[in-house]
Structure formats: C-alpha cells, structure tokens
Amino acid sequence: MSEKASTKSGGYEKPLPEFRPETKPYWDACKKHEFSLPRCKKCGKVFFYPRALCPVCMSQDLELIKASGKAKVWTFAIHHMGPTPAYKGEPPYVVAIVETQEGVKMMTNIVGCKPEDVRIGMAVEVVFDDVTPEVTLPKFKPIGK
C-alpha cells in the first residue's frame, strides 16, 4: 500500500513520509524543487493534501498545478520537544500551518529566521530541503530573507 522511503538515508533519522500511489507525483515534484498542488479538473477546487479523488465533488479527474510557492503563516507552534529521539538538540523549531496564495493550508516548518521572530500573517515562500536522496520536504522562509 505504501512505498516507504529509507529511514536511515544519509544519516537522516527523523520521520519521513511514506508515499502512496496517489501522493507520489506530489513528492516527485518536490524532489525536482517544483512546488505543486492538486486541483480537481471537474470542479476546479485546489486542495491539500493529495488524494485519489476530489474531497469536494468525488471526481477522479485530477491534476497537479504549478503553485506560486507564496504563503502566509496562519498559526505556528514553537516546539521545545520533538516527537522522536532523532530531534535531540534540534529544538526550538517552528511547526506552522501556512495558507498558500492558492488558498490551501498545509503544515510545514518555518526556517531561515529565529523562532521568536515568526508571526501570524507573516509572508513566506517555499524552500526545498533535500533531507534524503529520495525525499525533499517543502519548507517556508520569510520573504526577502
């Protein structure tokens, strides 16, 4: 059902996404440093996370559209403890929900600034973090930084 990316690749031991058939194109685009979002070709809804059918109209006629990569911070939590032992020494780090220019929300990390400088409403843009040879995580940094 899922294709598990290597968990120890390059010494990276934090949790990695396990791709599903319907999500792999999204991750493949990330790997090429292209930020894309799924869109329903029938009703036009841009949605996140990628699914096998449109969560609004159930259409299976979907596409990945090239997205702006621009977003605003909707909320954030400065983590002082990570979820696994691999986060030892890492905190504080920022987990945020950003709202992209296309109107979808997604979870990410805010990087490229001090955690205490993150604000709700802050304009951010995508940056790509190649955490392993197989996995690239889209993260966001303040615009202009």
Add this chain to the structure above:
Amino acid sequence: MASSIPGIEDAREILKKHKIVIAGIGETEQGKIPNKSSFQFLSEASKLAIEDAGIKKDDVDGLVTAFSLVEQTFMHCTTFADYFGLRPRYFSSVAIGGATAVWMVAEAAMAIAAGQAEVVLCVRGDNTLSGISSSGMVALIREMCHAEFEFPYGLTTPGGYALAAQRYFHEYNARQEHLAAVAVTMRKHASLKPNAMNKEPLTIDEVVNSRIIAAPLHKYDCSIISDGGAAFIVTTEKKAKALGIKKPLVYLWGMGEGYSHQYFTSLADLNQIYNAIGSSGERAFKTAGVGPKDVDVAFLYDCFTITVLLELEGLGFVPKGEAGPFALEGRLEIGKDLPLNTHGGLLSQAHLGAMHHVVEATTQLRGEAGPRQVKDAEVALVHGNGGIVSAHSTIVLGKEPIS
C-alpha cells in the same frame, strides 16, 4: 418542543420511553502503578462497577470497551470479554480518541433502545504511564497527526494543540494566564479527590513559568499520563429496579456528536472547531430540553488547557473569546458559576479519556461527591474531544428522568 435539527424528536422519544440510566460506577487507583496490565485495570474497574450497582456479573449482557494504547488488540471488546469471563449478546469497541468515553454512554443507550442488550458494561483501562514503550509513544504521536504530510515536520501532540492556542491568542487577545487558570482550578479540585495523581497546590505563576513544551503551551498546560481503570453500567430505570439496584440512578437526557477535521492541515478556521463542538452540544441540549444555563456542573475534556477554553465557548457557556477571563476570575471552581471537572480532570486527576468525567458526573448527581459536592447538582454535561480538537461528543445527564 419542536426542533429544526433532524432526529431530535426521535431521540427525545426514545430516551423518554426507555429512561436510560447510569446505575453503577467504578474506578481503580490512579497514578503510577507498575506491574498491572491493561486487562487487569479493565477487570478491576468492571468488578468495582458491578459491585457498586449491586448486581451479578451474569446480569451484564452488553459490553462496550474502548482501546488500549499499550496492548493494542484488533478486537478489543471480545478480547476483554474472554479475559473477564463474560458472554455478552451485544459487544462493541468505540475508538474515537478522547470522544470515546462520552460516546460509550450513547452507544450503550442505542444498543438498549434497539433491543440488543439490557445491562451494558462500559469500561476502559490502561497502564499507559508504566507500560508504554518509547516506540509505542512515538507511534501514538504519529497516529495523532498525518503520518505523511504532518509528522515529517516534527509535529507533536502538544504541538498540535499549541497551533490551536496560538491562533486563539491571535484572534481573541488571550494570554498565557487565561490558559493557566484552567490548570490551577483543576489542581484545586484534584486536591479534594482521593485517587488524584497530582494534588499539591499550583499557582498561575508556576504554570506560566513551567517548562515550555510547545509554545504557547507549558508543562502544566498539558494533561498527565497515568495508569488506571474506570467503568460504568448503563441500563434502564425499569431493569435497574427489577435488579434491585439501590444506588441513585442518573438519567441520560441527551447526546450528540460533532466532527470538525482529523488533521490540523484540513482545518479552515477556528469557527470550524466551534461549530463541531457547538453542533455536538446543541444536539445533546435540544434532546435534553435544556441549555447551558441549566447545567449545574460541567465535565469538559481537558487534555490541554486550551481545549477547555474552546469547549466553554463552543458549547455556549460563555461568548467566544471570554472563557479565559471567566477561568481567571475563578468562576470554574466548586461553589462558583460553573463548577468544572470537580475530580481534577485530565490535567491533575488521571488520564483515561473522559471515563472519569462520566464517573464523576454520576457521583455528583448521586450527591456522593463529599467535599467536592456541588450543592443541588441536578443537571450535568460531559463533553469529550478526540484528535486535535477534531471529534466531539456530548451527553447531558439528569438526577431525575428526562421530561
């Protein structure tokens, strides 16, 4: 009374006809109790509830369990039936996180109304504190978020609630002290509950200066982890009398669920959470024929302090954005406007979902809460919350039959 919500009239009719009651309660010791298994806690709590009702084990013909975080089983209810030596004709496991315990009451009521059982044992127990392995804890945290689109960013469970708290702070100018007041009140109430895990006094300053877990949530904004079990027996007034149950009966007046999202990523705005809490509460209130002002004692899911503020507002006890000052003024304390979680809740007594919330609501309506007794308590509300303020369940309980 007419209602525009589909199903309310049917629910009222069924609850009036069957007079569903909680007729027995049991809770084991709580806290750090090594060397007791999950199934031992389930068994001990069940035994205590059966003895409290004064019935025989064989009188139980229905079983509703939840799940174990430590000993995960594919068929939890029947696994426990085997261990406990029970042969129920109705059995089911409810698995909606923190919304589970409240919905076990509803599940039992529906099974009874549909003729599937007459005396339903509802039980949950776990050795979460002593028994869970570090990999089990990681698996649990992973389960609480989207494994593919959230977990790789390092989200923790407190972090998920911190996301809600940060947005709440932004929208309503709430402060750290507003959250802290909830923790302080829970600790005050826990000091009056014999089996509470944490009873030493706690101040607002101590909460806001405690270690940051996921800003804006500090250590004492987070619930405890504990070992223990709790159970209750759901039946009808008629059957309770036929069985000669002497304990005061506590009546089910209404129930409802409300769904917002599973993953925080899928949340549109805070109103989506309020609407889910509100629709859960409204269904329960409308079925009961009462409103927030009629509630004498409330039991709200308090996995984190922020959860309580959202619930108080979503259920209509206070307007949006005003729960913080309400808590800070001490109005959630026993003897004040809306006594909340008189047993100390998940923040200070024990963490077994909302099992103890249901047990304590029953204790209060029986008038058996001793030093914690809310004077003239006749109507109680219990609200459960699963996921990251995702899935909600509400029941309204009364000292007298529903009218």
